[in-house]
Amino acid sequence: ETGVTQSPTHLIKTRGQQVTLRCSSQSGHNTVSWYQQALGQGPQFIFQYYREEENGRGNFPPRFSGLQFPNYSSELNVNALELDDSALYLCASRAMEEAVEQFFGPGTRLTVL
Amino acid sequence: QQQVKQSPQSLIVQKGGISIINCAYENTAFDYFPWYQQFPGKGPALLIAIRPDVSEKKEGRFTISFNKSAKQFSLHIMDSQPGDSATYFCAAQEYGNKLVFGAGTILRVKS
Numbered sequence: 655e656t657g658v659t660q661s662p663t664h665l666i667k668t669r670g671q672q673v674t675l676r677c678s679s680q681s682g683h684n685t686v687s688w689y690q691q692a693l694g695q696g697p698q699f700i701f702q703y704y705r706e707e708e709n710g711r712g713n714f715p716p717r718f719s720g721l722q723f724p725n726y727s728s729e730l731n732v733n734a735l736e737l738d739d740s741a742l743y744l745c746a747s748r749a750m751e752e753a754v755e756q757f758f759g760p761g762t763r764l765t766v767l
Numbered sequence: 768q769q770q771v772k773q774s775p776q777s778l779i780v781q782k783g784g785i786s787i788i789n790c791a792y793e794n795t796a797f798d799y800f801p802w803y804q805q806f807p808g809k810g811p812a813l814l815i816a817i818r819p820d821v822s823e824k825k826e827g828r829f830t831i832s833f834n835k836s837a838k839q840f841s842l843h844i845m846d847s848q849p850g851d852s853a854t855y856f857c858a859a860q861e862y863g864n865k866l867v868f869g870a871g872t873i874l875r876v877k878s
Contacts, residue, residue, distance in 0.1 A: 696868030758810035
């Protein structure tokens with residue numbers, strides 16, 4: 655059983671650019687959530703996808719968007735990058751109908767210059 | 768809006784000692800309270816979790832104490848080891864919804 659994987663590990667972008675981050679959920683998990691973790695802070699919920707539909711969103715602007723694919727993998731897209739978007743982006747997966755435990759991937763470190 | 772308040776911000780404990788981290792929440796709809804351990808450059812790892820229908824849960828050296836009436840819960844790490852040095856996050860979740868995290872506690876265990 656493989657855990658949650660994310661790519662890329664690190665990414666450097668400039669202000670105004672767009673970025674796509676990817677997540678493969680743990681085997682058997684149909685729900686994926688994305689979190690933003692700024693340096694020295696706890697993770698903040700961005701949104702959650704269940705069966706390819708967004709079913710919960712945190713206090714993030716529309717330039718943060720996502721997708722979930724039939725194999726339950728997911729993408730986080732961020733448009734018009736701002737300096738404050740620099741953070742560790744975490745993906746978490748779980749089996750919605752079976753358990754509440756969420757398991758996190760290693761994250762993607764995004765730096766916006 | 769901080770719905771889960773965590774203290775202390777940092778903690779130094781001698782090897783073999785007890786580490787205690789406290790959290791308080793506001794939303795009475797929360798029904799699941801996990802603790803995560805995070806090492807530098809890594810994602811948070813689920814350590815232990817509790818439901819509000821029990822007052823204590825123990826797994827090895829880690830114990831959660833839960834006080835529903837006070838809306839508080841805490842993590843106790845017994846016989847703390849240098850390998851326990853990490854950042855610990857408490858969190859709370861309303862079924863099917865997002866995790867709300869505390870601000871984190873940086874634990875350092877001195878050998």
